[in-house]
Amino acid sequence: MSAAGMFSLAGKTVVVTGGAKGIGFGISLAMARCGAQVVITGRSADALGHAQSQLEAEGAQVLAVQADLTRSDDTARVIEQALARFGRIDGWVNNAGSARAEDVGALIDIREDQWDRVVDLNLKWTFFAAQAAARAMKGGGAIVNITSRSASHANPRTGHYGAAKAGVENLTLTMAAEWGHLGIRVNAVAPGVVMTDELATTLNTEARIRHQTELVPLQRIGQPDDVGPLCACLVSDAAAWTSGAVIAVHGGSPVPMGYVSYMRQVNRHIGPMDAQRQE
Numbered sequence: 574m575s576a577a578g579m580f581s582l583a584g585k586t587v588v589v590t591g592g593a594k595g596i597g598f599g600i601s602l603a604m605a606r607c608g609a610q611v612v613i614t615g616r617s618a619d620a621l622g623h624a625q626s627q628l629e630a631e632g633a634q635v636l637a638v639q640a641d642l643t644r645s646d647d648t649a650r651v652i653e654q655a656l657a658r659f660g661r662i663d664g665w666v667n668n669a670g671s672a673r674a675e676d677v678g679a680l681i682d683i684r685e686d687q688w689d690r691v692v693d694l695n696l697k698w699t700f701f702a703a704q705a706a707a708r709a710m711k712g713g714g715a716i717v718n719i720t721s722r723s724a725s726h727a728n729p730r731t732g733h734y735g736a737a738k739a740g741v742e743n744l745t746l747t748m749a750a751e752w753g754h755l756g757i758r759v760n761a762v763a764p765g766v767v768m769t770d771e772l773a774t775t776l777n778t779e780a781r782i783r784h785q786t787e788l789v790p791l792q793r794i795g796q797p798d799d800v801g802p803l804c805a806c807l808v809s810d811a812a813a814w815t816s817g818a819v820i821a822v823h824g825g826s827p828v829p830m831g832y833v834s835y836m837r838q839v840n841r842h843i844g845p846m847d848a849q850r851q852e
């Protein structure tokens with residue numbers, strides 16, 4: 574099989590939750606470009622309509638289903654409509670998730686209602702979506718859970734979000750173990766900081782962007798297009814023996830202590846390009 578053939582998703586149907594915006598749209602786009610039939614979900618009808626047009630312009634067959642992940646009957650409807658339109662579900666990317674500004678804060682202050690909204694969306698409903706997807710995948714399939722660098726770090730002000738993502742990474746291991754005999758592979762992709770329209774509302778000054786960039790060895794903040802291709806590979810047959818993996822996509826962070834001052838020194842004395850030429 575050629576390298577291009579290995580990454581083809583032709584004939585496969587892939588559901589991307591929250592697939593109309595941000596990282597989710599980058600994932601939908603990668604699936605479409607690899608030839609998949611794409612099902613996108615989300616709560617905003619406008620965003621779904623806009624994303625559907627963009628994906629169809631890539632030549633993909635697209636089904637957009639307005640659905641709230643925190644309602645199990647909505648998830649059941651996504652599956653029903655996907656099967657009615659395409660007859661099968663081969664891939665499911667659990668991307669929908671977030672911690673809204675009003676739900677974050679120091680652990681000493683966090684309220685039960687804030688905890689419940691963040692942990693329910695990012696852990697409980699993410700798991701039940703994976704369970705529903707696994708039940709619908711006849712003869713095998715691939716589930717990709719989008720977690721976060723936060724899963725393996727301390728997260729001042731978003732501790733409950735990090736704990737929920739860590740929970741998903743742990744569940745990914747058990748789902749992979751329990752569902753392997755069904756031919757279902759389960760992996761997690763853990764992005765670092767990725768610039769989306771939503772993040773741009775808080776990462777909104779040159780100083781903040783510079784500070785974030787300084788922490789990334791590849792010297793830029795991630796873009797939604799940085800995450801999708803890996804997800805497409807994990808859904809494809811190229812990853813036929815990959816399950817129970819948690820793969821970081823974060824430009825090389827976390828950096829060790831001293832990295833930022835080291836890089837400032839490099840830039841001050843010789844400049845990054847000179848350093849490269851000296852090797």
Ligand SMILES: NC(=O)c1ccc[n+]([C@@H]2O[C@H](COP(=O)([O-])OP(=O)(O)OC[C@H]3O[C@@H](n4cnc5c(N)ncnc54)[C@H](OP(=O)(O)O)[C@@H]3O)[C@@H](O)[C@H]2O)c1
Pocket residue numbers: 590591592593594595596597614615616617618620640641642643667668669670671672694719720721722763764765766767768769770771772
């Ligand atoms: N951006 C980052 O730096 C970053 C870093 C690490 C991990 N992540 C993770 O990557 C994933 C995507 O994040 P993003 O930054 O692209 O976020 P985003 O731009 O805020 O998009 C979140 C997506 O999830 C959907 N969503 C949220 N709540 C939902 C619900 N109850 N039901 C259905 N859909 C829902 C949203 O659609 P609607 O609003 O239309 O429902 C939207 O499509 C999340 O799991 C996030 O935790 C992001």
